[in-house]
Amino acid sequence: MNEYDSERMAEILEPHNYSSVNEPDQADLIILNTCHIREKAAEKIYSELGRLKKINNKNDKNPKIAVAGCVGQAEGQEIINRSPIVDLVFGPLTYHQLPEMLESIETDKGFPRKKLVNIEIPDIDKFDQLKGSRKSLRSISSLLSVQEGCDKFCSFCVVPYTRGVEISRPASQITKEAIELIENGAKEIILLGQNVNAWFGKGLDESDWTFARLIRELSKLEIERIRYITSHPRDMTDELMRSHKDIEKLQPYLHLPVQSGSDKVLKEMNRGYTFSDYMKIIDKTREYRPDIAVSGDFIVGFPGETDKDFQDTLKIVKEVKYAHAYSFKYSSRPGTPASLMENHIEEHVKTERLKILQDLIKEHTRGFNKSFVGKEIDVLIDKPGNGENRLSGRSAYLQSVHMDGNTSMIGEIIRAKVTKSRDNSLECVIL
Ligand code: SAH
Numbered sequence: 319m320n321e322y323d324s325e326r327m328a329e330i331l332e333p334h335n336y337s338s339v340n341e342p343d344q345a346d347l348i349i350l351n352t353c354h355i356r357e358k359a360a361e362k363i364y365s366e367l368g369r370l371k372k373i374n375n376k377n378d379k380n381p382k383i384a385v386a387g388c389v390g391q392a393e394g395q396e397i398i399n400r401s402p403i404v405d406l407v408f409g410p411l412t413y414h415q416l417p418e419m420l421e422s423i424e425t426d427k428g429f430p431r432k433k434l435v436n437i438e439i440p441d442i443d444k445f446d447q448l449k450g451s452r453k454s455l456r457s458i459s460s461l462l463s464v465q466e467g468c469d470k471f472c473s474f475c476v477v478p479y480t481r482g483v484e485i486s487r488p489a490s491q492i493t494k495e496a497i498e499l500i501e502n503g504a505k506e507i508i509l510l511g512q513n514v515n516a517w518f519g520k521g522l523d524e525s526d527w528t529f530a531r532l533i534r535e536l537s538k539l540e541i542e543r544i545r546y547i548t549s550h551p552r553d554m555t556d557e558l559m560r561s562h563k564d565i566e567k568l569q570p571y572l573h574l575p576v577q578s579g580s581d582k583v584l585k586e587m588n589r590g591y592t593f594s595d596y597m598k599i600i601d602k603t604r605e606y607r608p609d610i611a612v613s614g615d616f617i618v619g620f621p622g623e624t625d626k627d628f629q630d631t632l633k634i635v636k637e638v639k640y641a642h643a644y645s646f647k648y649s650s651r652p653g654t655p656a657s658l659m660e661n662h663i664e665e666h667v668k669t670e671r672l673k674i675l676q677d678l679i680k681e682h683t684r685g686f687n688k689s690f691v692g693k694e695i696d697v698l699i700d701k702p703g704n705g706e707n708r709l710s711g712r713s714a715y716l717q718s719v720h721m722d723g724n725t726s727m728i729g730e731i732i733r734a735k736v737t738k739s740r741d742n743s744l745e746c747v748i749l
């Protein structure tokens with residue numbers, strides 16, 4: 319989502335004579351787009367600001383420095399107090415005002431500037447206000463935000479506080495953006511949302527559309543592939559599961575975070591489903607689309623997580639046989655109910671559990687990739703690979719695929735034979 323927001327910020331600034339440069343010391347404006355989800359991600363911003371301060375001391379450009387994203391939203395003025403080189407702080411809900419904000423921090427003398435913190439939660443639709451064309455950045459695989467924010471309030475998570483309440487963009491806005499992306503060369507569209515499958519809204523015909531209906535309608539456009547991330551198990555409808563069978567362009571890949579395999583922990587997390595509810599979704603989706611690659615997110619060391627709870631997490635990994643998954647140590651976030659719970663788990667226990675979990679997931683990913691050796695697959699070539707005459711792309715199952723070939727093939731879907739599997743990628747020859 320931050321990647322998408324960063325693209326949009328670059329697009330808004332383009333008509334104001336900004337273009338991107340390769341090094342921070344060449345920039346007139348530096349925006350750090352930040353993530354608040356875990357403490358480590360949030361703290362990164364301060365080490366990055368320290369680095370920028372050193373660069374600025376040797377640079378007479380005096381670039382404007384802005385902190386955007388959820389750390390901006392959560393910490394506001396505190397960021398300027400801790401790091402006075404920052405001129406502007408804003409959150410994910412106000413970045414459409416970027417040109418006006420930049421203007422308002424200018425003074426007649428140019429430097430020093432006025433400081434501005436803009437973390438109000440506006441009651442207007444950001445997307446309605448977003449200027450700039452989606453045609454400035456060419457991307458074969460393009461991101462499109464359809465849903466933002468979250469009302470689910472999992473006890474560990476800051477998203478409902480930083481990204482605000484759940485909103486779904488109207489289908490007309492989404493379709494218009496999809497067409498712009500396609501005209502700009504997109505072959506794949508990745509629909510984005512904090513809980514993307516909670517999308518629900520007005521359709522082009524003014525009737526209420528479900529997320530599955532939105533995908534079906536978008537699939538009628540001149541696009542080769544459609545994906546969506548991230549889904550919540552509670553919003554996984556039968557219609558959406560069936561879409562993986564019915565809609566050819568919808569790729570056989572499902573990112574469905576479970577977080578834990580323990581019913582007790584899931585309850586404490588306020589996730590709203592059990593181990594067996596989750597398994598039913600996976601089994602049902604596989605009935606419709608047996609080859610679907612399932613991916614997920616896990617948190618280890620949630621307050622009160624016992625060894626038995628952790629064993630249940632390992633059990634769900636073995637049952638689902640994830641093709642891929644992200645896993646994190648629980649990170650206590652200020653203002654969340656879990657941060658006030660008792661029985662926080664010691665750091666070394668979290669580290670040990672994370673290692674065991676990641677080793678198991680790695681084993682599954684390796685096995686999944688290995689099962690493709692000798693098979694023929696379709697690959698969307700999306701960029702040059704490392705080295706001369708090398709290409710890089712994605713399989714339908716979102717595996718990274720590398721092969722020899724000519725860069726004129728970028729943007730094409732080609733048939734290839736898998737010759738080798740690695741831990742996180744496949745090697746192919748073009749057929
Ligand atoms: N809405 C999605 C996930 C969005 S947040 C869902 O509910 O499934 C992305 C991931 O960050 C989560 O799936 C979770 O695994 C991780 N995460 C969120 N808060 C965290 C925390 N406090 N500590 C560690 N990981 C966290």
Ligand code: SF4
Nearest residue numbers: 468470471472475477
């Ligand atoms: Fe955070 Fe996802 Fe839970 Fe929403 S559903 S609170 S984004 S983990």
